[in-house]
Amino acid sequence: MNQETTNFKTFNYQENGEIGFSMLATVKTTNTLDSGIYDLKTIHNFQTGYKNVLAVTDNTETFEIDIPFYFKDKIDTVFNKFYSEEIKKDINKLGYKHKLGILLYGKQGTGKTSMLKFYFQKSKDCCDAVVFNLTSLEHFSETWGFIKNIRKIQSNPIVVFIDECEDLFEKYKQEDSVKKALDGFDSIDNCLVLMSTNYIDKIPTTIKDRPSRVKYSIEVDGIQDEKLITQFLKQSFDKIDMKVDFEKEVSKMKGWTIDELKQWVLDKVMDIEPEEKVNNKMGFSK
Numbered sequence: 001m002n003q004e005t006t007n008f009k010t011f012n013y014q015e016n017g018e019i020g021f022s023m024l025a026t027v028k029t030t031n032t033l034d035s036g037i038y039d040l041k042t043i044h045n046f047q048t049g050y051k052n053v054l055a056v057t058d059n060t061e062t063f064e065i066d067i068p069f070y071f072k073d074k075i076d077t078v079f080n081k082f083y084s085e086e087i088k089k090d091i092n093k094l095g096y097k098h099k100l101g102i103l104l105y106g107k108q109g110t111g112k113t114s115m116l117k118f119y120f121q122k123s124k125d126c127c128d129a130v131v132f133n134l135t136s137l138e139h140f141s142e143t144w145g146f147i148k149n150i151r152k153i154q155s156n157p158i159v160v161f162i163d164e165c166e167d168l169f170e171k172y173k174q175e176d177s178v179k180k181a182l183d184g185f186d187s188i189d190n191c192l193v194l195m196s197t198n199y200i201d202k203i204p205t206t207i208k209d210r211p212s213r214v215k216y217s218i219e220v221d222g223i224q225d226e227k228l229i230t231q232f233l234k235q236s237f238d239k240i241d242m243k244v245d246f247e248k249e250v251s252k253m254k255g256w257t258i259d260e261l262k263q264w265v266l267d268k269v270m271d272i273e274p275e276e277k278v279n280n281k282m283g284f285s286k
Helices: 073-080 083-092 112-127 139-152 176-182 227-240 246-254 259-272
Strands: 010-013 020-021 036-045 049-056 098-106 130-134 158-162 191-197 215-221
Touching: 020 049, 020 073, 036 112, 036 139, 073 098, 073 112, 073 215, 073 259, 098 112, 098 130, 112 130, 112 191, 130 139, 139 158, 191 246, 246 259
Parallel strands: 036 130, 098 191, 098 215, 130 158, 158 191
Antiparallel strands: 010 020, 036 049
16 A cells, blocks of 8 residues: 655664655664663564563652661662672673672562662663663563663663562563573673562572572561651651641551551541551442
């Protein structure tokens, strides 16, 4: 079917002299990926094979409230040393790849994902990193192969974020592929891997107990320090100039997760009673 030239949005001039064209409008064309945060997944079609889908993400929620989670100093130190050019050069001189794995685990709602997003956002802003948020783990080997190819064309740091990483082992049986990616033939130089899970017992010991694969496995629990709870609530309500008398409630919140504290704040903002943890039911009466 013939199409009017005006239907085409972009043209690319190829090395062999041919001109490719598309009806898709593009912002720009580059030879390498810009520093930024990207959603990445691999899909499979029996007719066309594997296809990597890459998109700029707007899913960059981080801690908007300045809560100094209890291991932050340790992670900050590791983070800063990982991005040291001098240290990277020394590690490469030794013949090793410069890479690091961090695994956060704990019950749902403790803020694991938000904490890791804080660091991959910081990687982009401060260190010119390319961050890949793996949105599907089904075809991990093919996804990792795509990331390896990115390393071949650019040298800036690569950060890989794997949320709910237990699916790699329980659902998709990818233990061997993960081992090769973290500490084997498929490992990538200048690469930081950030993982989180709610089920540490589902992570193989060959992954979580090998420092060359996961340097730090850190449990994230509910907030035990009442001062931090008070700080979280005060900063939250101060942001919207809302006066709330919460001091008497703080002692009851010891051990609450970040998610539970956020919901309590939202309940106050919406002026509804906090949901009690009981077996509520809805239906029709006779």
